[in-house]
Amino acid sequence: MNKAKVFKLAKGFRGRAKNCIRIARERVEKALQYSYRDRRNKKRDMRSLWIQRINAGTRIHSVNYGNFMHGLMKENIQLNRKVLSELSMHEPLSFKALVDISRNAFPGNKNVVHAPRKVSIPVDV
Amino acid sequence: MAILCSSSSPSMFAAQRASPSPAFSTKGIFPTKFPGISFVVTKPIAAVSNSRSFQVRCQKDLSVVPFDQRWMFEESEADGPDIWNKTWYPKAADHVNTDKPWYIVDANEKILGRLASTIAIYIRGKNLATYTPSVDMGAFVIVVNAEKVAVSGKKRTQKLYRRHSGRPGGMKVETFNQLQQRIPERIIEHAVRGMLPKGRLGRALFNHLKVYKGPEHPHQAQKPVDLPIRDKRIQKQT
Numbered sequence: 001m002n003k004a005k006v007f008k009l010a011k012g013f014r015g016r017a018k019n020c021i022r023i024a025r026e027r028v029e030k031a032l033q034y035s036y037r038d039r040r041n042k043k044r045d046m047r048s049l050w051i052q053r054i055n056a057g058t059r060i061h062s063v064n065y066g067n068f069m070h071g072l073m074k075e076n077i078q079l080n081r082k083v084l085s086e087l088s089m090h091e092p093l094s095f096k097a098l099v100d101i102s103r104n105a106f107p108g109n110k111n112v113v114h115a116p117r118k119v120s121i122p123v124d125v
Numbered sequence: 126m127a128i129l130c131s132s133s134s135p136s137m138f139a140a141q142r143a144s145p146s147p148a149f150s151t152k153g154i155f156p157t158k159f160p161g162i163s164f165v166v167t168k169p170i171a172a173v174s175n176s177r178s179f180q181v182r183c184q185k186d187l188s189v190v191p192f193d194q195r196w197m198f199e200e201s202e203a204d205g206p207d208i209w210n211k212t213w214y215p216k217a218a219d220h221v222n223t224d225k226p227w228y229i230v231d232a233n234e235k236i237l238g239r240l241a242s243t244i245a246i247y248i249r250g251k252n253l254a255t256y257t258p259s260v261d262m263g264a265f266v267i268v269v270n271a272e273k274v275a276v277s278g279k280k281r282t283q284k285l286y287r288r289h290s291g292r293p294g295g296m297k298v299e300t301f302n303q304l305q306q307r308i309p310e311r312i313i314e315h316a317v318r319g320m321l322p323k324g325r326l327g328r329a330l331f332n333h334l335k336v337y338k339g340p341e342h343p344h345q346a347q348k349p350v351d352l353p354i355r356d357k358r359i360q361k362q363t
Binding site for chain 2: 048088
């Protein structure tokens with residue numbers, strides 16, 4: 001593309017990358033590659049953020065994310081993670097109702113094998 | 126079960142729109158255009174937020190666009206911003222330092238790493254449903270009796286703290302015991318700093334940790350609350 005378009009895309013870049021065409025062209029090409037890649041990454045990052053928020057919201061009610069989602073799947077509640085995270089932030093009472101439903105459907109894994117307790121190591125204070 | 130919930134949730138939604146529940150309190154300023162639902166922050170102890178927050182509301186209800194300005198907005202936005210299809214991002218008023226909770230924890234006979242892990246979670250804000258990685262949403266944490274923190278095994282004589290001055294041959298090594306004699310606060314600070322993110326935001330978060338040697342601390346005015354600890358193995362076993 002011609003220089004004017006390159007400089008238009010190079011606005012806000014650091015140092016000579018916004019002013020000198022040879023450097024700007026390289027940086028703009030890289031920026032476009034990053035934006036292509038990140039349009040796909042953004043979907044992953046957002047889902048990861050929703051999961052972290054849901055995890056925090058359920059742990060307030062002593063349930064962790066994995067057990068919560070398992071309980072929802074058992075009850076065939078098809079709310080997606082975006083909506084669940086918004087519920088956990090803006091509608092805490094409704095979210096608590098969902099956590100209770102999940103806890104009734106899946107109270108937790110009773111067959112969890114805990115690691116054997118180490119022989120008590122002497123602790124100095 | 127699912128049918129039971131769906132019939133009650135409209136009434137729940139309606140109840141929330143009508144009036145905020147007395148158990149939760151609204152916090153902060155509302156310059157943003159939120160629909161009628163007030164923004165609530167769920168915290169482990171609701172009583173503290175009741176005593177500490179003050180309500181600042183705008184004069185008019187900003188959630189509905191006035192008639193003479195409707196031409197500026199698209200049809201879908203006429204009732205206010207879309208909070209269900211856009212992931213929430215905190216505004217400046219949602220993370221003001223003066224409104225953040227303060228927690229206090231006594232380090233006496235607590236295992237160092239487990240204590241530092243819990244502190245780092247609260248400072249970073251990962252216990253909140255409103256957690257955002259790019260924004261400082263966490264709380265302040267005060268640690269007292271820092272010199273009495275415990276470690277298991279032989280770490281007292283064998284755990285080494287290293288630092289380097291930058292010059293050749295400038296590596297300085299000390300044991301846990303020696304550092305505890307010299308600067309006991311640094312042990313907990315070092316542990317927590319290793320558990321916070323490294324970067325500009327991590328350095329800013331580290332400033333929210335206040336460690337003190339004895340049982341006294343100068344932050345009585347912030348009315349710190351006891352830090353809720355869920356780790357069962359954090360207490361030193363005698």
